[in-house]
Amino acid sequence: xxxxxxxxxxxxxxxxxxxxxxxxxxxxxxxxxxxxxxxxxxxxxxxxxxxxxxxxxxxxxxxxxxxxxxxxxxxxxxxxxxxxxxxxxxxxxxxxxxxxxxxxxxxxxxxxxxxxxxxxxxxxxxxxxxxxxxxxxxxxxxxxxxxxxxxx
Numbered sequence: 001x002x003x004x005x006x007x008x009x010x011x012x013x014x015x016x017x018x019x020x021x022x023x024x025x026x027x028x029x030x031x032x033x034x035x036x037x038x039x040x041x042x043x044x045x046x047x048x049x050x051x052x053x054x055x056x057x058x059x060x061x062x063x064x065x066x067x068x069x070x071x072x073x074x075x076x077x078x079x080x081x082x083x084x085x086x087x088x089x090x091x092x093x094x095x096x097x098x099x100x101x102x103x104x105x106x107x108x109x110x111x112x113x114x115x116x117x118x119x120x121x122x123x124x125x126x127x128x129x130x131x132x133x134x135x136x137x138x139x140x141x142x143x144x145x146x147x148x149x150x151x152x
Contacts, residue, residue: 005069006076006086011108019066022059030055076105083128084151086118090126091150098149122146 007015034056037049076087084090088103099114106117116123125137126148133148 003072005073005105007073007105008087008108009075009077011105012070012073012075015066015070019063019070022063022066027056027059027063030059082151083130084126084148085128089152090148092126093147093149094144 030052033048034052037046037052040046040048076085084103086103086105089100090103091098091100093099101122102113102115103118103123104110104115106119109115109117109120118124118127121137121139125135126133126146129135129148131148131151134145135148136143136145
């Protein structure tokens with residue numbers, strides 16, 4: 001069974017743009033370098049050829065991965081829900097301070113901008129929980145409680 005990928009509209013658009021750029025610019029550029037390296041005849045000692053082949057393989061692999069991922073996508077919308085799921089922005093209270101997190105697909109995670117996945121420790125703990133729920137989180141080093149203040 002193929003895995004359904006939950007993506008925000010912004011992330012989906014970025015991946016589509018990345019795929020288009022790879023197909024229209026990146027791969028053709030690599031193929032031009034590869035052709036030039038092949039024209040130098042001695043491929044056994046040709047570093048440009050080896051690098052171009054490696055770049056070609058990497059570009060083709062990335063194209064294949066993006067095409068595969070984009071085949072089975074569900075766009076998540078930032079809508080208010082009763083329980084926490086992809087696309088929500090969640091305010092939690094921890095140690096008397098409020099923290100705001102956006103729940104995103106794994107590929108979009110950015111801990112520096114408080115974008116977490118439902119597969120992260122915190123995301124797993126709050127997944128499908130409701131507003132005002134108090135949750136105890138056990139980590140390898142300590143245990144702490146959080147309260148869900150708001151779900152948007």
